[in-house]
Amino acid sequence: MYIEGASLYASSHDKLMLWINILTIAAFIILNSVLIYFIIRYRKRSDNDITSPIAGSTILEIVWTVIPSLVLVWLYIWGSIVFIKMRTIPTGENVVDITVTAQQWAWSFAYPSSFRKNPEKPTVLKSNNILYLEEGRPFKLVMSSTDVIHSFFIPSFRIKEDVVPGMYTYTTFTPLISASQKGKGRAEYNIFCTEYCGKDHSGMLGKAIVLSPAKFQEQMEKIETEAGNISSGRGREIFEGNCKSCHSIDGSRLVGPSFKGLWKKDRKFTDGSSAQADENYIRNSVIEPAKQVVEGYPAAMPVQSYGDSEIQSIIEYIKSLSSLK
Numbered sequence: 001m002y003i004e005g006a007s008l009y010a011s012s013h014d015k016l017m018l019w020i021n022i023l024t025i026a027a028f029i030i031l032n033s034v035l036i037y038f039i040i041r042y043r044k045r046s047d048n049d050i051t052s053p054i055a056g057s058t059i060l061e062i063v064w065t066v067i068p069s070l071v072l073v074w075l076y077i078w079g080s081i082v083f084i085k086m087r088t089i090p091t092g093e094n095v096v097d098i099t100v101t102a103q104q105w106a107w108s109f110a111y112p113s114s115f116r117k118n119p120e121k122p123t124v125l126k127s128n129n130i131l132y133l134e135e136g137r138p139f140k141l142v143m144s145s146t147d148v149i150h151s152f153f154i155p156s157f158r159i160k161e162d163v164v165p166g167m168y169t170y171t172t173f174t175p176l177i178s179a180s181q182k183g184k185g186r187a188e189y190n191i192f193c194t195e196y197c198g199k200d201h202s203g204m205l206g207k208a209i210v211l212s213p214a215k216f217q218e219q220m221e222k223i224e225t226e227a228g229n230i231s232s233g234r235g236r237e238i239f240e241g242n243c244k245s246c247h248s249i250d251g252s253r254l255v256g257p258s259f260k261g262l263w264k265k266d267r268k269f270t271d272g273s274s275a276q277a278d279e280n281y282i283r284n285s286v287i288e289p290a291k292q293v294v295e296g297y298p299a300a301m302p303v304q305s306y307g308d309s310e311i312q313s314i315i316e317y318i319k320s321l322s323s324l325k
């Protein structure tokens with residue numbers, strides 16, 4: 001399956017990869033055709049068929065040593081050029097540093113404080129599982145993990161890098177809006193964790209959203225102004241971004257229970273205890289999901305790293321889904 005490239009160096013990467021494939025397939029076909037031909041041509045035809053004396057050919061030896069060596073050296077040089085290009089962090093004021101934190105089983109992204117408009121309120125500009133990027137601007141991601149080894153992978157950008165506890169690794173790219181999504185000023189690409197990191201590794205997904213410069217600016221402002229806000233609207237946005245894959249709002253059962261009618265409902269847990277779904281319960285369910293596991297469901301919810309205003313917004317949203325207030 002071919003995934004359309006969407007970063008500055010994706011096309012150089014793809015061209016190199018294409019030639020590596022062409023050359024290895026060609027080598028395979030040539031070698032095996034000759035092998036099969038010789039097996040048939042020089043097979044033993046009768047019991048007294050004896051091999052004729054074999055004389056070496058210096059010219060042949062030189063040809064089949066020198067030509068493949070030159071091809072491999074060429075691939076090595078070309079590969080190094082592309083690799084160095086892809087790994088070099090661009091310099092200049094334009095570069096945006098983003099801190100990436102991986103945790104079983106979610107990503108969180110912190111943007112530079114220089115994007116803040118309001119110096120009075122030192123807000124941390126943060127998003128969970130959704131990485132906002134500006135089209136055509138170089139980015140550097142400094143990454144670390146709070147638990148096990150993860151690996152950050154955006155196939156469309158042709159980047160992949162391990163995220164390790166106790167140290168920082170980096171990746172760099174200049175995102176683009178790919179041809180098929182041009183014109184909308186916005187494009188979405190998948191983020192995967194590509195290092196097996198435990199039970200819900202396969203659910204450790206995110207989205208890289210590439211925006212036009214104006215829309216990116218708007219998004220940063222939105223994150224800043226909303227940082228302290230509590231509203232069910234914000235709760236709904238968090239839900240749409242990070243909870244919808246496992247929780248429905250129409251009563252249907254997904255990986256986890258539906259939020260429909262959850263507010264003030266009595267909950268039973270696998271350890272036999274019970275509680276009412278109030279503010280405290282929802283807060284704990286979000287930050288420590290493994291503590292009270294709802295009966296009949298697996299303990300499959302990833303820990304969510306949200307601040308107070310986000311959790312309160314989620315509570316408001318869950319409240320708004322119920323007629324009880």
Ligand SMILES: [Cu+2]
Pocket residue numbers: 102104105149150151193194195196197201204
């Ligand atoms: Cu992971």
